[in-house]
Amino acid sequence: MKIREFIVVEGRDDTTAIQRAVEADTIETNGSAIGEAVIERIKHAQEKRGVIIFTDPDYPGQRIRNIVSERVPGCKHAFLTKEEALPKKGKGIGVEHASREAIRAALKAVQQEMEEEVDSNITAEDLIDAGLIGDAKSKLRREIIGKILKIGYTNGKQLHKRLKMFQISKETFAQAVVKMKEEEQKHC
Structure with a gap:
């Protein structure tokens, strides 16, 4: 390669x-x-x-x-x-x-990385609803979703920025959240 x-x-x-x-x-x-x-x-x-x-x-x-x-x-x-x-x-x-x-x-x-950030329509509320911030298991979930989306692990503040930076669509994000929840069940 x-x-x-x-x-x-x-x-x-x-x-x-x-x-x-x-x-x-x-x-x-x-x-x-x-x-x-x-x-x-x-x-x-x-x-x-x-x-x-x-x-x-x-x-x-x-x-x-x-x-x-x-x-x-x-x-x-x-x-x-x-x-x-x-x-x-x-x-x-x-x-x-x-x-x-x-x-x-x-x-x-x-x-x-896109030189100009485009609004990905993913809001902080979406991150909260997915349990990616403000929850006891948020760190584990961010590790999982970072792996699924191939954007690496981020803390809560950086996740929203990285989703925008790589122009992750709301649809792609929603699909990743479903996979994240499936993966999370395997960790429990």
Whole structure:
């Protein structure tokens, strides 16, 4: 599998894992202290071939994703679940621990960020009604729906923004909520 776009990752171990799974060029941010030179390389890559942001499913990874996305509009996004990014043994979480299959699946399910947010007609009330915010099981439900929609895990505040950013329709959201409820039953 060959990837045309540059893949933005956090470090060298992520690059190694990506290149074991697919044929691709990467740009390493070297952690969350992204320098101006790295941002400029990512902007140039976006202009030439496009960019896929593929960071760890943790707070620092989300911070890097937000910084790059804010500074370089129109990026694509690939997501792993926390379970896919856990090491077989030891501590940590990251792209470098994911299997080749999980990396390939995440890259096949890439989401395109839209430069202008479009009203997806999904309201905060819809999120409450679905139990995605304001409920004891909201975190689990957001993990499940993030996996179903391939938009990654978000906290309550970020979910609505990400639904808009990826232009998830109300119909697609409703279908995902049905699947989420089925999955939730399996976890109980």
